[in-house]
Amino acid sequence: MKIYVRIRRAPRPSRLVVAAVALVLLLAQGAWAISYDLTAGAFTKTMPGGQIVTMWGYKLTGTADPFTSPGPELTVPTGETTLTVNLTNALPAGPAHSPTLHDTSIVIPGLIATGQAPVYQTIGAIPKNRMTSFDRVATPGGGAVTYTFQNVRPGSYLYMSGSNPALQVEMGLYGPAKRLAAPGQAYAGVAFDTEATLILGEIDPAMHAAVAGGTYGTPVYPSAFDHHPKFxxxxxxxxxxxxxxxxxxxxxxxxxxxxxxxxxxxxxxxxxxxxxxxxxxxxxxxxxxxxxxxxxxxxxxxxxxxxxxxxxxxxxxxxxxxxxxxxxxxxxxxxxxxxxxxxxxxxxxxxxxxxxxxxASDLQIFLDSPEFGRSNCTVSAPCATDYNGDGRVNMRDLRLINSWVGTCPAPAAAVVEPAASSGAPALSRGGKPPLNGDFDGNGSVDHKDLRLMLDAVDDPACAAGDCAADLNGDGKIDTADLALFKAAMLASGKKGKK
Amino acid sequence: MKTSAKKRTMRALGLAAILILGLFATAQAKVDGLYNGANPTFNLTAATGYIVGGDGAVLHIWGLSPQGGPVQYPAPTLIIPQGSTVTVNLTNQLAEPVSLVFPGQTNVQATGGIEGLVTREAVPGGTVTYTFTAATPGTFMYQSGSNMALQIEMGLAGAIIVRPAGFAIPGNMTAYGTADTAYDQEILYFQSEMDHRIHEKVDSGQASLVDLTTWFPYYWFYNGRNAPDVFSAAGVPWLPNQPYDCFPHLLPGQKMLLRIVGAGRDMHPFHHHGNSATLIAVDGQVLESTPGSNNPDLGEVLFTQPVLPGQTRDVIFSWNGNELGFDIYGHVATDPILEVEVFAAATLQDPLAETDTGVNVAAPSQGAFPKRRAFRAVLTSGLATDPAREVVVLRMDDPAQPNILTVVKRGQEGTTTPASWPANTSAVIGTYHGQIFAGPADNRFPVTLPDQKDLTMGAFYSGSPFLGAMGTLPPGEGGFNLNNGLAFMWHSHSEKELTNNNIFPGGAISIAIVEPFGTTIEQSAH
CATH class of the missing domain: 2.60.40.420 (Cupredoxins -  blue copper proteins)
Known part of the structure; x- marks a missing residue:
């Protein structure tokens, strides 16, 4: 049985909400699918020399993030093999001479979307049915399509537009995706200490100007055949x-x-x-x-x-x-x-x-980093993300960076750990395994509960080994509890859907 | 383009000179370069200069000159013994900062000069010093690390060859110090291109107008020369700034090491006609299953080498005429069989009787013999004390019975006299060569060569299909193939690159000559 996870959120979720919830999903092990909500849209970029070009890019749907190219990195957790992308198209409408030009889709070479269905069209005066998209399209103005990719092997992937790709990928509709074989291993047994993604692209400003001006596909700029990149x-x-x-x-x-x-x-x-x-x-x-x-x-x-x-x-x-x-x-x-x-x-x-x-991306980097979980940080082998300097990169550091989201704390400033919560997560477990993670009792397990849970990390009551945030009751609040929290959140989300 | 009538005249004279001088030249297969012994110091000066294109065009370049020498395109090939600590002093006579990087070398240190983007740079008029350890053998490149898109295009790149420990010419010629990297001849293929429009702008002080995103090459070089200049000997006086040639020679059965360097911006599919060849190393790293063994057991047999920009490839090529369908050596039936001709051997299933008209070959070697094609072979006793061998011409008449080989002709090896089978005949050693053209009429298969009127000649055709033989040629044909070897074009298979500014032939063309036995081939000096 496949379980597809939708990231649920309030109607106007904050960036933190999406980031935090998504991150919990990333941590989890097990046969869960990972889901990302991406919106494609236009933005402008100033190039060296001052030229401003229109770009297309992606952002996480519903966030206040800017559109970027490349788009957000999609990470498939080690234990999962299914990647779902919910694509929304916020691009401007296509030009009158080619109204479907800005219809877009997501393909990931090397993976096949369930139910992949190419789109054929007769374009212009030539009575010939031509493929214009490798898969179902989301239309400008908020059209949405869900793509589910199964059997994701460990490795690196490129997600990109599968619609008029010679144009749309050049415009910036691409991004990286990845899956590790195991923490710190690219493939089974291929170990690394740190990782970085380098994704190459090109810009022909004339092509971008033609797209922005609605003249792409006209004699002004007939096609990508005329692509002569300058950047x-x-x-x-x-x-x-x-x-x-x-x-x-x-x-x-x-x-x-x-x-x-x-x-x-x-x-x-x-x-x-x-x-x-x-x-x-x-x-x-x-x-x-x-x-x-x-x-x-x-x-x-x-x-x-x-x-x-x-x-x-x-x-x-x-x-x-x-x-x-x-x-x-x-x-x-x-x-x-x-x-x-x-x-x-x-x-x-x-x-x-x-x-x-x-x-959000910093939180993602934090959690993706092999440093997360290290307990042997020293002066000679330091951990850049051991914010409280206790020699470990753990939940407390996650709580710290989580508390900084949306701000810019000075690197030299003293690190102040948030005060211990005296709220519900610190309440005694009372020997029960209730532990649905709904610490604030609002009926759903959501980002607020995550925040509360992280706040309880340093609570003396929890340190004493008896608190509700310690979901598995093993005396510590750690990634195992995060995984349980995720399961609880999923259950809550499914309930909410009915 | 500065092609003058005078220059064209000089070019014509130059070609004539090749033809005349060439008659007395020794065949070469060598890598020229700077060799300063162990722990060498190289004093190089970056400066401007001019080179001559294959069409006579005068092209402005930036190159490196060895101490006291003319500026070179490409930069001098540095030949270095393994383990050396190498010092390169770079003096800058250009108008912008310049530097050098040494990819693949270890412990590279830069001192002097100014801090640059990639490494320390020499300011105009200044000097910077690089030291590194040539820790591992192989073929490498060095190039500018400053304003790379322009400076490498202008010519600031060269090859580095690190000789393995124990290397000796002759006696112990290997690329990586191991038996499977041994070779008999070696040649450098340093590949580059040029968009002369950029060079003209730089030459006329309009470098600020250069748009490198519109780069479009018109000239393609091997070792800094276009065809046909690659055939002129190294160091000829009429190419003072292009001292390296590219004209490989080898004998049948010899191994030739091709050191291929991609120094330009484009990938070039380098095609060595005549045979496939084994890629044994890339970027100075042997293709090996045991790291550090330098045993190229993961070598790849390729017919065309895709040469990436920034890449070096070491390739071993060999040629013996197998499977051509005719006997390139022009043997008579009973000529001794040459070692390079041997392709297969097998034991005999049954003892041979004097009246037998065929031999019965034991499995599993029977499949190695060609079908329905006559080939020369020797039947041997296999006894050290009884070396008598009988040469035969065999043919597998029925592929359904691959173990039965009909005896077409027979005779004792080295004579024309049929003799008795050797005592205790137990083995057969065959060659791939089929039809025998040469020799007395009764000893040769009927073959009619094409009429001369049906042939297109070339400068490298000897007039005969046989190695070392010269045939009649129409007036004005031939002349580049002094010992009547066999010529194979080794070239870029991006065929448009076989031009000099849109004129064929030119550009990335070279010719490899398989010389007849006995030809002396000059080796590298170091």
């Missing part, structure tokens, strides 16, 4: 002198790089120094990993690469030398530095992706 992107950004490096933890650790090509051209990720070891390709493990300095990465290809990153900065760049920004002299384009060693000082404590604020 070359890693994770949606071209290189500039101010681009922050990707921090990959302590020096000489094994870093797993998931390198994906969402562009329309072949690129060759390369290093100027250390070797990369190709451990997987297209979500299949390599029997005999090769050590290479330059990698063949055709469009839509996915490579899993491990690398020992020495202290300092290590350049990953495109050896086809798309390392310029339009006609601006000097380096740019498809380049990014990995940085290891001492952690860079972030703008805000907890701002793990260094975007200037602690938000």
């Amino acid at each position: 070359f992107l890693v994770n949606g950004e071209p290189f500039t002198s101010t681009r922050a490096p990707v921090f990959v933890g302590a020096a000489n650790q094994t870093v797993l790089l998931r390198i994906l090509n969402a562009g329309l051209q072949i690129h060759v990720p390369a290093t100027t120094g250390a070797y990369m070891t190709v451990v997987g390709e297209d979500s299949y493990e390599k029997d005999h990993p090769r050590r290479q300095l330059a990698l063949m990465l055709a469009p839509q290809k996915r490579l899993d690469v491990t690398m020992t990153v020495p202290d300092g900065k290590t350049l990953i760049y495109d050896r086809t030398l798309d390392v310029v920004n339009a006609n601006i002299a000097g380096p740019g384009g498809m380049m990014v530095f990995l940085q290891s060693g001492a952690a860079p000082i972030p703008t805000c404590r907890g701002d793990l992706n260094q975007n200037g604020q602690v938000d």
